[in-house]
Amino acid sequence: MDDTGAGDRTVTLKDLANELGIHPSTVSRVLHSGSDVARGAASVETAERVRDLARKRGYSPDPQATGLRTRRTQLLGVIVPRLSDLVLAIMYEGIEEAAAELGYSTFVMNSQDDPDEQRRKADIMLARRVDGLIIGDAHLDSNLLPDLTARKVPFVLMNRRVHGYPSATCDDTLGGQLVADHLWSQGHRKVSVIAGEPYASTAVDRTAGFIERWRSLGGNISDNDVVWSRFDTAGGREAAESILTRSKPHPTALFAVNDFAAIGAMGALRSHGLTVGRDVAVVGFNDTSLAAELPIPLSSVRSPMLDIGRAAVKLVQRVLRGERVEPEMLKPMLCIRESSA
Amino acid sequence: MDDTGAGDRTVTLKDLANELGIHPSTVSRVLHSGSDVARGAASVETAERVRDLARKRGYSPDPQATGLRTRRTQLLGVIVPRLSDLVLAIMYEGIEEAAAELGYSTFVMNSQDDPDEQRRKADIMLARRVDGLIIGDAHLDSNLLPDLTARKVPFVLMNRRVHGYPSATCDDTLGGQLVADHLWSQGHRKVSVIAGEPYASTAVDRTAGFIERWRSLGGNISDNDVVWSRFDTAGGREAAESILTRSKPHPTALFAVNDFAAIGAMGALRSHGLTVGRDVAVVGFNDTSLAAELPIPLSSVRSPMLDIGRAAVKLVQRVLRGERVEPEMLKPMLCIRESSA
DNA sequence: TACAGCAACCCAATCGATTGGGTAAGCCGG
DNA sequence: CCGGCTTACCCAATCGATTGGGTTGCTGTA
Numbered sequence: 001m002d003d004t005g006a007g008d009r010t011v012t013l014k015d016l017a018n019e020l021g022i023h024p025s026t027v028s029r030v031l032h033s034g035s036d037v038a039r040g041a042a043s044v045e046t047a048e049r050v051r052d053l054a055r056k057r058g059y060s061p062d063p064q065a066t067g068l069r070t071r072r073t074q075l076l077g078v079i080v081p082r083l084s085d086l087v088l089a090i091m092y093e094g095i096e097e098a099a100a101e102l103g104y105s106t107f108v109m110n111s112q113d114d115p116d117e118q119r120r121k122a123d124i125m126l127a128r129r130v131d132g133l134i135i136g137d138a139h140l141d142s143n144l145l146p147d148l149t150a151r152k153v154p155f156v157l158m159n160r161r162v163h164g165y166p167s168a169t170c171d172d173t174l175g176g177q178l179v180a181d182h183l184w185s186q187g188h189r190k191v192s193v194i195a196g197e198p199y200a201s202t203a204v205d206r207t208a209g210f211i212e213r214w215r216s217l218g219g220n221i222s223d224n225d226v227v228w229s230r231f232d233t234a235g236g237r238e239a240a241e242s243i244l245t246r247s248k249p250h251p252t253a254l255f256a257v258n259d260f261a262a263i264g265a266m267g268a269l270r271s272h273g274l275t276v277g278r279d280v281a282v283v284g285f286n287d288t289s290l291a292a293e294l295p296i297p298l299s300s301v302r303s304p305m306l307d308i309g310r311a312a313v314k315l316v317q318r319v320l321r322g323e324r325v326e327p328e329m330l331k332p333m334l335c336i337r338e339s340s341a
Numbered sequence: 342m343d344d345t346g347a348g349d350r351t352v353t354l355k356d357l358a359n360e361l362g363i364h365p366s367t368v369s370r371v372l373h374s375g376s377d378v379a380r381g382a383a384s385v386e387t388a389e390r391v392r393d394l395a396r397k398r399g400y401s402p403d404p405q406a407t408g409l410r411t412r413r414t415q416l417l418g419v420i421v422p423r424l425s426d427l428v429l430a431i432m433y434e435g436i437e438e439a440a441a442e443l444g445y446s447t448f449v450m451n452s453q454d455d456p457d458e459q460r461r462k463a464d465i466m467l468a469r470r471v472d473g474l475i476i477g478d479a480h481l482d483s484n485l486l487p488d489l490t491a492r493k494v495p496f497v498l499m500n501r502r503v504h505g506y507p508s509a510t511c512d513d514t515l516g517g518q519l520v521a522d523h524l525w526s527q528g529h530r531k532v533s534v535i536a537g538e539p540y541a542s543t544a545v546d547r548t549a550g551f552i553e554r555w556r557s558l559g560g561n562i563s564d565n566d567v568v569w570s571r572f573d574t575a576g577g578r579e580a581a582e583s584i585l586t587r588s589k590p591h592p593t594a595l596f597a598v599n600d601f602a603a604i605g606a607m608g609a610l611r612s613h614g615l616t617v618g619r620d621v622a623v624v625g626f627n628d629t630s631l632a633a634e635l636p637i638p639l640s641s642v643r644s645p646m647l648d649i650g651r652a653a654v655k656l657v658q659r660v661l662r663g664e665r666v667e668p669e670m671l672k673p674m675l676c677i678r679e680s681s682a
Numbered sequence: 683t684a685c686a687g688c689a690a691c692c693c694a695a696t697c698g699a700t701t702g703g704g705t706a707a708g709c710c711g712g
Numbered sequence: 713c714c715g716g717c718t719t720a721c722c723c724a725a726t727c728g729a730t731t732g733g734g735t736t737g738c739t740g741t742a
Contacts, residue, residue, distance in 0.1 A: 028728095409699080
């Protein structure tokens with residue numbers, strides 16, 4: 001009664017074959033494809049016996065061995081700036097789901113948005129022989145991407161896009177436009193943008209979309225009204241400080257391209273005795289779960305983070321199949337709350 | 342000039358051996374260990390030639406092949422409730438760092454704290470032949486853990502502990518005690534605890550530590566003053582609502598075992614016209630980066646999340662070596678801010 | 683009756699690295 | 713000059729699964 005479940009070693013094809021008195025290759029063919037190759041490889045009843053025994057013994061093929069032979073690992077590498085960034089964490093959840101559905105497993109690594117780390121992490125993943133990469137931290141001026149292309153590494157971008165590469169992103173330009181429309185219609189005429197990091201398409205596109213629409217509405221906005229900053233609360237705080245000290249009278253609305261920066265900005269406004277939503281409107285981006293929970297709930301552009309993750313997996317799968325793929329941009333939605341209403 | 346970097350196929354041991362006119366096994370031995378086995382396997386100058394060529398050709402051993410032969414994959418599986426939980430995301434960053442230093446790669450999967458998913462994810466990782474597991478979502482009443490033990494799967498717990506299993510956690514009991522000391526010394530005498538999920542040792546230990554210390558200080562606290570809740574903002578909000586409606590007069594201090602629950606609770610207090618820090622003190626747990634950035638900065642117990650992740654890796658490594666290991670509890674630190682000062 | 687055709691399998695090489703067991707050449711002491 | 717010891721290698725099996733190319737035995741048919 002000791003060998004009911006797992007004996008001691010894991011079950012191999014050969015074990016099954018021995019027990020059934022047939023050749024491992026037959027077992028392989030039976031188990032390999034639903035019944036495509038199986039037809040012609042074994043009789044219906046043998047196939048049945050094989051499948052039964054496999055189930056009973058809890059057989060699961062060794063991915064090392066399979067990968068060695070087939071040259072495919074069913075592994076995807078995912079590189080993000082940092083998983084402690086809620087936005088990326090949620091995208092990764094989407095990736096995990098979609099990847100699991102397709103029989104892929106995923107590695108994630110944090111690059112801290114540092115080009116050297118990006119390269120190092122990519123190398124680690126390639127050394128692991130991942131089938132493809134999902135890059136969530138692409139810099140607009142990256143030279144890693146051309147290198148990967150030259151090395152024929154299959155990859156797609158996620159979250160941030162770079163011209164000429166397949167990507168799954170939010171339609172950030174549209175997002176910026178939505179904010180412009182909203183603030184304009186609320187009667188704001190003097191606004192500033194906390195623009196994020198200039199190497200990230202998210203920041204650039206959201207800012208550009210905003211400015212372009214603002215101007216086409218007849219609004220006035222100059223380079224001085226745009227402050228580049230880090231994506232975190234501290235960055236947003238500093239940017240807001242600089243806006244408040246620099247431009248008098250202060251703007252009546254702030255658009256921060258990221259919720260965390262927006263939260264930091266709200267802190268700065270408070271320190272200056274300004275009430276968010278009454279004195280100064282604030283709009284963020286991503287609609288992270290916190291936005292709605294703040295003392296003054298934050299208006300934010302809701303980007304479909306989970307779906308972006310899922311889309312990235314599907315894209316990379318198509319790249320792996322050798323298909324040519326177009327960048328994919330998922331539509332965002334503006335959630336208006338007290339901070340700008 | 343085409344074969345300078347990577348030709349087309351990746352370089353194998355045999356390629357190197359052929360080019361040097363020696364046997365693959367010799368190359369393997371040279372490259373295998375710093376110079377332990379190398380001594381005796383090849384002359385110093387041959388070894389040098391091997392290493393040079395390996396470097397030049399950008400040789401990196403195929404992990405599938407190595408794993409197949411050695412029965413070790415250098416892969417660790419990590420299961421967490423959800424990576425979008427900042428606490429786990431940061432622990433994972435610690436894991437990633439430490440694992441990379443030891444030559445391990447890591448898979449992470451989200452279980453959503455659902456027992457079926459926990460099992461499913463563990464099975465996926467084992468099917469991938471991970472060398473060991475780091476379980477970050479252990480339930481106190483889990484039956485997965487005994488099963489894994491029975492199957493001789495090497496694993497350690499992280500974040501949450503369960504009696505009888507190796508784990509790397511915060512000293513949550515101590516954390517609760519710190520909060521009790523603090524609130525007591527601030528003169529509070531009527532307090533409530535937002536206790537989190539009863540299946541998580543984090544919640545149970547923090548609550549128990551608090552209550553025990555509170556009573557030993559001479560304080561009074563009954564089961565009614567303890568509300569179990571989800572770990573997120575919504576959970577904290579609901580718990581606080583229930584506390585405010587249930588107990589009159591309302592408590593003068595709330596201890597939430599988690600920052601997000603604390604933030605939710607702060608929202609509920611606000612809705613009831615109470616000012617956090619003046620009318621009601623609030624203390625959270627984990628000191629996530631947001632705590633300090635809130636309009637009313639949140640007092641919180643700082644748990645060494647990054648170190649916990651790193652510790653988990655070291656523990657699992659020792660388990661893999663067959664050593665017996667003791668649970669490890671890292672000391673937390675109370676950060677007092679406006680919400681309770 | 684001989685042969686094509688098919689069903690149902692089996693064989694062996696292969697993927698890339700590791701490893702226990704050789705072996706040949708050279709040197710040294712007795 | 714021979715046995716024994718090093719040094720510097722080589723050989724081949726092995727890990728588990730896959731896969732192109734067999735082989736065997738039977739049936740149907742011209």
